[in-house]
Amino acid sequence: MAILELRDVSFKYQLGKETVLENINLSIEKGEFVACIGRNGAGKTTLCSIMRGLIPNFQNGTMTGDVFLNGQNMKELSLGEIAQKVGFVFQNPFIQVSGIKKTVFEEIAYGLENLGVPRDEMIERTNAIITQLKIEYLRDKHPMQLSGGQSQRVALASVLVMDPEILIIDEPTSQLDPQGTEEVFETIHILKQRHKTIILVEHKIDLVSEYADRVILIDQKHILLDGPTSEILTDISLLDHGVSLPQVALLALRVEEETGKKLDRIPSVIEDAVIEFSKLV
Amino acid sequence: MEAIRLEHVTFTYDNGFVAVEDVSMTINQGEKVAIIGQNGAGKTTTVKMMNGLLRPKEGKIFVNEEDISKKTTASVSRHVGYVFQNPGDQIFNQSVYDEIAYTLRYFKKPKEFIDERVRIAAEMCELSDVLDVNPYDLPFSIRKFITIAAVIALDVEIVIFDEPTAGQDLFGLERQKRIIETLHKQGKTIITITHDMEFVIDNFERIIVMANKNVVADSSRHLLFWDFPMLERASLKQPVVAQLANRLGWDGSVVTMEDFIQTLCQRGK
Amino acid sequence: MKKGFITKLYPLTKAMFVGCMLIIGLVSDWRVGYLVVLPLCLLFAIIDGVAKPFIIKVFGALVVFVVFIFAFKIFLDKSASPIVFQYAFITIRQQGILDALNQTSILTILASAIILFFETTDVEEFMISLQQINMSHMISYVILSTLQMIPEMFKKSKIIMQAQQARGIETEGNLWLRTKAFFPSLGPLIISSIADLEERAITLEVRGFSADVKKTSYKEINKTPYDRTIFWSLIAATAAYIGWRIFTWLF
Numbered sequence: 001m002a003i004l005e006l007r008d009v010s011f012k013y014q015l016g017k018e019t020v021l022e023n024i025n026l027s028i029e030k031g032e033f034v035a036c037i038g039r040n041g042a043g044k045t046t047l048c049s050i051m052r053g054l055i056p057n058f059q060n061g062t063m064t065g066d067v068f069l070n071g072q073n074m075k076e077l078s079l080g081e082i083a084q085k086v087g088f089v090f091q092n093p094f095i096q097v098s099g100i101k102k103t104v105f106e107e108i109a110y111g112l113e114n115l116g117v118p119r120d121e122m123i124e125r126t127n128a129i130i131t132q133l134k135i136e137y138l139r140d141k142h143p144m145q146l147s148g149g150q151s152q153r154v155a156l157a158s159v160l161v162m163d164p165e166i167l168i169i170d171e172p173t174s175q176l177d178p179q180g181t182e183e184v185f186e187t188i189h190i191l192k193q194r195h196k197t198i199i200l201v202e203h204k205i206d207l208v209s210e211y212a213d214r215v216i217l218i219d220q221k222h223i224l225l226d227g228p229t230s231e232i233l234t235d236i237s238l239l240d241h242g243v244s245l246p247q248v249a250l251l252a253l254r255v256e257e258e259t260g261k262k263l264d265r266i267p268s269v270i271e272d273a274v275i276e277f278s279k280l281v
Numbered sequence: 282m283e284a285i286r287l288e289h290v291t292f293t294y295d296n297g298f299v300a301v302e303d304v305s306m307t308i309n310q311g312e313k314v315a316i317i318g319q320n321g322a323g324k325t326t327t328v329k330m331m332n333g334l335l336r337p338k339e340g341k342i343f344v345n346e347e348d349i350s351k352k353t354t355a356s357v358s359r360h361v362g363y364v365f366q367n368p369g370d371q372i373f374n375q376s377v378y379d380e381i382a383y384t385l386r387y388f389k390k391p392k393e394f395i396d397e398r399v400r401i402a403a404e405m406c407e408l409s410d411v412l413d414v415n416p417y418d419l420p421f422s423i424r425k426f427i428t429i430a431a432v433i434a435l436d437v438e439i440v441i442f443d444e445p446t447a448g449q450d451l452f453g454l455e456r457q458k459r460i461i462e463t464l465h466k467q468g469k470t471i472i473t474i475t476h477d478m479e480f481v482i483d484n485f486e487r488i489i490v491m492a493n494k495n496v497v498a499d500s501s502r503h504l505l506f507w508d509f510p511m512l513e514r515a516s517l518k519q520p521v522v523a524q525l526a527n528r529l530g531w532d533g534s535v536v537t538m539e540d541f542i543q544t545l546c547q548r549g550k
Numbered sequence: 551m552k553k554g555f556i557t558k559l560y561p562l563t564k565a566m567f568v569g570c571m572l573i574i575g576l577v578s579d580w581r582v583g584y585l586v587v588l589p590l591c592l593l594f595a596i597i598d599g600v601a602k603p604f605i606i607k608v609f610g611a612l613v614v615f616v617v618f619i620f621a622f623k624i625f626l627d628k629s630a631s632p633i634v635f636q637y638a639f640i641t642i643r644q645q646g647i648l649d650a651l652n653q654t655s656i657l658t659i660l661a662s663a664i665i666l667f668f669e670t671t672d673v674e675e676f677m678i679s680l681q682q683i684n685m686s687h688m689i690s691y692v693i694l695s696t697l698q699m700i701p702e703m704f705k706k707s708k709i710i711m712q713a714q715q716a717r718g719i720e721t722e723g724n725l726w727l728r729t730k731a732f733f734p735s736l737g738p739l740i741i742s743s744i745a746d747l748e749e750r751a752i753t754l755e756v757r758g759f760s761a762d763v764k765k766t767s768y769k770e771i772n773k774t775p776y777d778r779t780i781f782w783s784l785i786a787a788t789a790a791y792i793g794w795r796i797f798t799w800l801f
Binding site for chain 1: 319320420421422447448449450451452453454476479516517518520521522524525528529538541542545546548549
């Protein structure tokens with residue numbers, strides 16, 4: 001059974017002139033790492049909001065179709081249940097700080113406080129997450145004094161401590177420098193190793209190609225492409241939809257076009273590129 | 282003529298923290314320069330001193346060969362335009378037209394003059410179709426271009442871009458590239474702070490690297506990205522194409538895809 | 551950091567203090583506000599070592615209002631009461647001063663009590679105590695977000711002023727120039743503060759804020775031995791005071 005399923009979902013913002021998404025059908029299995037790509041304004045964040053139940057509960061608009069979480073229709077779940085089951089991390093690293101906690105430890109525990117988890121269990125789970133995500137060095141720091149990358153790591157921890165079934169991460173590195181980006185992806189790497197179900201929206205396509213198992217492309221209100229990473233990220237039509245290909249794929253396609261040399265396959269990650277290009281020299 | 286010159290500039294915050302130490306650089310009129318480096322290296326501080334937003338504790342700054350220590354920030358800004366990273370800090374007018382025209386109206390320029398300038402700037406930023414729209418009805422990435430247009434409308438000689446690629450998709454990056462090329466052809470001096478190595482290689486020949494409050498390198502992209510000790514010091518990675526060439530055992534100066542293809546043909550079977 | 555006696559008190563006890571002072575102030579004249587409540591709050595602030603921020607904030611909050619109201623009352627006073635001070639065309643009569651004191655007394659009480667409260671109470675502990683009496687999440691949220699918004703707005707306004715300067719708008723210089731530059735910055739400040747507020751509301755939601763369960767807390771806040779006594783004494787004293795006022799008013 002799919003862990004998350006969207007059936008015939010369409011949505012139009014109240015103040016919008018047109019629908020943003022139409023007839024979206026999507027099924028995600030437990031443990032999948034799905035990347036969602038598309039140009040700005042295509043509807044990626046809207047889709048994430050729908051998957052998290054923020055639409056229709058917190059946004060004005062008309063939504064048709066259903067969202068199923070582990071077989072249960074989201075309309076039948078309470079807000080608290082959704083909050084626990086679907087984690088969400090936003091683009092802006094600094095806005096996810098509650099502002100009322102003085103240490104990162106307490107900041108992470110905040111979600112458990114809201115869910116009414118008994119104190120002993122709260123402490124145990126928070127400690128466990130800190131260890132798992134290797135952020136012991138941040139434990140006693142003040143949440144408002146962290147760098148962008150550190151804030152995002154704490155945001156991820158704060159949401160994971162609630163033990164959600166799915167984690168949706170919306171452009172977590174767009175405001176970060178390379179070091180911050182690396183820190184965030186270190187955490188994402190750990191999550192991948194633990195087979196967490198993850199939906200990631202990202203523009204940094206080279207990183208997407210390294211981590212995602214599956215990629216979906218959103219444009220013109222629909223999911224236009226949906227398939228394994230190495231297949232989708234080497235499809236040159238992506239360029240027409242405002243999405244770049246990984247550098248090595250672009251390079252390979254250019255080499256084929258400009259020199260007439262053919263590669264056995266178009267690589268999407270650098271490891272594969274090394275193999276393929278070695279064959280040519 | 283020199284556009285910007287920094288002479289032994291040091292900047293200290295009120296709390297005593299030194300952000301930039303003994304930095305010197307000269308950028309000539311019409312040059313395109315990228316300034317790269319880790320967060321905390323001092324890039325933004327350095328660049329904010331170029332238009333007077335921040336004032337150095339020591340050292341001198343010259344814009345168009347004039348010392349700016351006695352000038353107000355606003356007066357320097359008439360020669361040095363600054364495009365902020367977050368457009369939300371700047372935009373407040375009801376329409377894209379008003380936003381672009383704002384400063385010109387503040388200076389009471391004649392209507393035809395303003396109209397002309399707005400039209401040109403909007404065209405360069407591909408905003409001609411949305412001049413009547415409220416900026417907040419447009420997506421974030423388009424708002425970025427509104428702030429760029431506002432700076433272009435002032436016809437400044439020097440333009441500073443602060444992280445222009447953050448949050449942009451492919452179309453946005455291509456639009457930025459076209460704008461930079463047009464400005465360059467017009468003879469403007471362009472300075473960019475960015476983290477996007479591929480964007481840097483695509484658009485800039487001269488690169489200045491900052492690390493730990495100083496300048497650690499100032500040279501061309503071909504030399505820079507194979508200087509491993511320097512890259513290590515500045516905590517920078519090679520761009521992907523260079524990494525690939527490195528892994529294939531090719532020696533050093535492949536940086537762009539053109540370089541790669543050329544070398545491949547030379548070495549090919 | 552050693553916590554003062556007042557700071558250690560349970561938040562709701564202190565909130566009761568604020569409430570009582572307000573009620574007392576509503577039925578009293580200026581003497582209670584200026585001669586009792588303000589000095590009392592100042593005394594508590596000194597005891598807990600927060601006198602300096604207390605004085606600065608109370609002064610900041612009151613100076614504009616109080617000065618204006620005083621000026622109005624004094625210069626518009628047409629009564630025949632004794633003259634207290636005279637210089638050229640400025641005549642200050644007793645009645646004017648009394649009126650001004652009475653009108654500003656309640657403001658002074660509010661400012662003193664509320665500022666004392668926030669100087670001696672941790673926001674988080676306040677929210678925990680509200681939860682313990684099952685107060686609605688929405689109210690705690692409104693308090694939380696308002697408190698978060700204020701320092702944020704200060705930070706933002708600085709950035710926005712910089713953005714104005716970078717567009718060639720003079721912000722340095724004489725007062726007229728500064729005022730002219732200030733107004734355009736209100737727009738982006740308000741819009742982005744509201745947008746931030748909306749985003750924050752959603753991020754809180756994602757942390758389970760609207761879960762309909764009784765919340766637990768990591769921090770344990772306890773009542774001191776004195777809380778009960780103080781709490782009920784405040785209620786008793788206020789009730790007695792009101793009783794006395796009614797009594798004297800009726801007879």
